[in-house]
Amino acid sequence: MAMEALRAVQILNPSGEVTMPRPDRPRIMCVANQKGGVGKTTTTVNLAVALALHGNRVLVVDLDPQGNASTGLNVPHHAGISDVYDCLIDNVPLAEVAQQVEGIPNLWCVPATIDLAGAEIELVSVVARESRLARAIAGHPEPFDYVFIDCPPSLGLLTVNALVAAREVLIPIQCEYYALEGLNQLINNINLVRQHLNPNLDVSTIILTMYDRRTRLADAVEQDVRNHFGDKVLQTVIPRNVRVSEAPSYGQSVMTYDPGSRGATSYFEAALEIAERGVDKVAGHNA
Template structure:
């Protein structure tokens, strides 16, 4: 008798053979859930289409506070909408050019950019670039020249409406225009607010979240009264949510209590993957489509798309 056998019972080897190990694709396993999220986000078969809006939607993504996720939001919402059947343009209006980097779009010195469209009147169609690997997504990049645009715009006729004029001349079919604003309230941001019909405000779930928000809302109201009566704060997205802290929950409750249904149900968690993706010239949607960050941005895009489909035509 082998030492691993007992009288009248199976051997240890036989017991191991009879053990039913779960498949890595069982729905309840983390690996399976991640794979399901990845398929849903990437939409490889093109079956999971998001509804298209009844008309072109132009959203300025603004918050005068830096580091709240404006660029990350512009990039990932743009990719999510484009992967699911919408035609999208991302306009990088921040001289740092981070949205251009995040989309893997060339924006070195000498590249045709949004600067030429604003200052020289170059047609927007001549400065946009297709984003590699993402059908239906184009980007108007920002170059270092944009850093001087605030000063140059001062002497330009109808300086606040230069971007609006450029967009009016863009005749290609487009469903969404997402404008990544700089973290300031200068002429570039004013151009975005005049060109847009809607404002999307990312708010981080941290201590200084609401600092400066009142001033931003006052400026939006001033633009609405004097320059763009159709402007509306249509969407607020909570970002950098850390469920381990009571503070994040307090900020969320305060924002939802004040702004109500303007706040998307989707909340973007603080995520290493979201932070890493731009370093590879990608959105988190393509860098790690199975991650919580990618799934959260997809859910936010889904909410925005459903709201857009419900809008009436003008």
């Protein structure tokens, strides 16, 4: 119990004393995997909250018409609310649409409403359709340390907009059979976007989710992914954890729902690893 309480204080950071390194320039990360149910939204929400609770200014862009990231951050996204659709189709400034996340001072969210379902088709005839999101993010007057873009589980124009806007791709991989299936398609699309639309794009981070230590399969998948992607794979793995699954139904991240849980600790450690890698990488570029 005492350990849990200690972890909870470290994660919620009420004094603001514990900080994660801030990058020298905004890190725009597209969270993508066209397989559904691998933990994209859960990963987006929890990493964003962890970084925001530890001194970083963070924006979450919900690009999935289901609006699950908006739900997980308890941001209103019913019909009639200004959302990311308005930015993409009608050029409404991102700053007018971004909502402050309640209870987390450094975190904002651009919600998705059901209107976004039609955007895929409407974007087809729009000028510079692939770079609408990039332009909207670049036009935001306040700089962010991190921008996380939560993609739909498909490789259509919304995901292409995310890949053009981002500098980094973060891929959550579920530790299940067929984990690597379909990834080739995603990597091919990322390479196409890099060649034609965004030469700065880099698959920087792979995170293993829904890890069940009791199974040999999880271990085998982990080894497979580490052999395939090397040091892009975070050392921290996210366990299967009932608290992580419960949190969104309360409009919360696992960080605030049960900060002493294994799920919260794992996402905190993953966020710290991402923050430290970002600083190392920038230092490496500058060296």
